[in-house]
Amino acid sequence: MKRLTDLEYLMLPKWNKFWYKFIMFFVDIPANLWNGIKGIGGSIASFFKAIGREFADIGKTFAEGDWKTKTSFLVMGFGNIARGQILRGVLFLIFEVVFIWYMITPFGGAYWVQMLGSLGLQGPEKGYDEILDQYISIPHDNSFRILLYGVLTLFFIVAFIYTWRVNVKQNKIAEEILKSGKKLRSGKDDLKSLVDDQFHKTLLALPLTGILVFTVMPIIFMILVAFTNYDGAHNGYTNALFTWVGLDNFKTMFSWDVGGVNYAATFGEVLTWTLIWAFFATFSNYFLGIFVAMMINKKGIRVKKLWRTILVLTIAIPQFISLLYVSKMFTLNGLINGALLSFGFIDKAIDFWGDPMLSRIMVIVINIWIGIPYLMLIATGILMNIPADLYESAKIDGASGWKQFSKITLPYMLFITGPYLLTSFTSNMNNFNVIYLLTGGGPTNPAASGASGSVGFTDLLITWLFKITTGSDTKYYLASVVGILVFIVVALISLVVYNLLPSVKNEEDFQ
């Protein structure tokens, strides 16, 4: 496709613009990739340059600093204390003491880091004791803890290095301030600034610690698990240790035949259904939600509030109740079959959850029941914001109802809710509750029966992941491979769609 100039692009009709951007995104992939690699190369280079500068600065600080500064290189916070900043100095010192104590204590930091390479040497098998003439438990390593505390210790070491650097920098700054004849900030000033110009640090401390420990750390851990053989049989402490296996698990996932199981085909099938599901779940809700909202908001419709309240009930009632109940309504002996039979519409109960195609359609339909109310609320809010004069002038020009919808309402909605559509697509890909509580992933797919976790026809990647990690045959390494692949798919989709969206709004515009 010919590349257009800006002017030519602006003159295109709306959908051609979109199409042009869509094509160009793929045309540009090689160039963008190359730029990306160059960019990464550049940032690596500048990273090392920055490190070099840091070292130079540290050296200079040591060479030019007075004895207080020099001592601070070994005893953190010494300079602060010597110059009267007791609070800061004491905190630095405590941190250093804790760090050193943690590293050298037996089974402390040094031990965990050193064991990271092997994830444990001595397994939990029993040793033979000649004196007692029986097998006894001997102290053994714990791969799980080694990996966990090893990673934590690495975090801690990085934090220590960073703190040490701050300590050195502060000495330099303090010297400069004293030289220029000004006074240093006292501990009282420091505390005061935490509710004033440094208030953001106070506010962020707790949330970020939580995210670091309970989100970042587990994700790093699980990414590492993808390169080990951590499963139910190698759980690291009661039956056997686990260890590094390199890329073996990824090879398994993309192999046609591993012990008679075709993982690649299973993965492909589940991924395809996940994408189909996410597409239909997102767009059926979106358009039907807008449709319902427009019906309710139309001039001349009575008791608007009542309709809205009835729909909102599905949000108000915890989802698991409605999902479990609706799932049971459609079973062989459930209410729907009962009603259909007694009215004589059918002779034999329909097996809604037994037929692959039917159960897939059913989850999408029931998801509409769950999802329309959200969209109805969102669309109502946006519809009210569409300037009324747009419709007035359209009416004067003789535009029909459908024309008004397709030329005014829909483009406006799409423009405003573009980012929302993307997030709802990705969250539908990970919509565990709807699938698991409705079908449990079933009906079972016989073609994938050997794969871990008994894959069914309505299983999404996320429910498959869950099944792999529960039950009798847990394969954590496989779950983590699936998780990483989910991330890659979601990230790719987000990247493509963000490129197509009308320019992402500048957040400062609102302030």
Added chain:
Amino acid sequence: MNENKTPKRHLGLKASSAISNTVIHVLLVIISIIWLIPFVCIVLQSFRVESTYQVGYVIPKQWGLDNYIKLLDTNFPQWYFNTFICAVVVSVTQTIIVLCMSYTLSRFRFKLRKALMQFMLILGMFPGMLAMIILYRVLDDLHLTGQYGSSVPGLILVYVASSGMGYYVSKGFFDTIPKSLDEAARVDGATRAQVLTKIILPLSKPIVIYTILTAFMGPWGDFVFARYVSQMFPGAMNVAVGLQSWLATDTMTFNNYTLFCAGGVVVALPVAILFMCLQKYYVEGVTGGAVKG
């Protein structure tokens, strides 16, 4: 020419809009019935006395409160208690954390702010379940899982700790409060902390209520992590895991179907009433969040 046509068309429009309004009213009634059927059925079936299993009819042949009374002899009160404690503690702590996070990202311009937001965006693309597997094992190591009695502290810890990621909606709200208010207060000598507590918070009632409401509703619906942490020990379950376990197998369903209905009603009623009372704030939050993206 146009003017000549106008009156005629006007009449036509009126008639057709009357017809279309009737059609829409009929459609809305049908939609309402579809939306209400499951809830009406679950309530009716919870009063059924003659049998405990699924049947093909809705209206009980024999009415009674037997199912509700039977609930007291099961683990249901324990599940309810577990979930309720979780919900109350989480709604308070999570609100504080989310507000800290969103207010900071909305109001302060500091180094690494953009990087932090991008980092969290990427972090959000990992399936949360990945983290749950390891968190569950860590909680097990800390003796905070079902086999050690109660799963409530562990659940609260995890719900609250990762809640900082959900700052988008309230950040969108704070973005709409004019910055000139802050600046005026700062000129008058208020510290940053005073700006938050004296100026911003009083203006933020809708978003505070929205955050409390969603945080409170979260634990009632959580199934996955609660299941991991409970390890299927009956005393450590929350309502979602517990009620699901009543329908997990066909035999269980046979014995507990009406019991499940009664349990569902007892769980849904207070939550739904609370939600309906605060609906206004929820709608504001949801709409704002989607518009801001």
